[in-house]
Amino acid sequence: MSRIVVDFDRCEGHGLCEQTAPDVFQLDDEGELHLTHAEVAPERESAVAAAVRVCPVAALKVQP
Numbered sequence: 001m002s003r004i005v006v007d008f009d010r011c012e013g014h015g016l017c018e019q020t021a022p023d024v025f026q027l028d029d030e031g032e033l034h035l036t037h038a039e040v041a042p043e044r045e046s047a048v049a050a051a052v053r054v055c056p057v058a059a060l061k062v063q064p
């Protein structure tokens with residue numbers, strides 16, 4: 001199963017990934033990003049891919 005990799009040095013906490021795939025990406029009260037599922041289940045692949053594309057600072061990757 002592929003995995004989500006977050007470059008936390010790049011992430012600015014704007015939360016577009018959370019809006020796109022809220023069951024995977026969640027921001028806490030301090031704007032820190034947390035992954036509820038680092039492994040990408042088949043049913044989440046398209047939502048995660050959309051979140052990767054929408055991140056304005058290219059902080060998200062999916063590794064095979």
Ligand code: SF4
Pocket residue numbers: 006010011012013014015016017018025033054055056057058059060
């Ligand atoms: S969209 Fe990108 S910059 Fe924004 S919270 Fe998600 S990973 Fe961070």
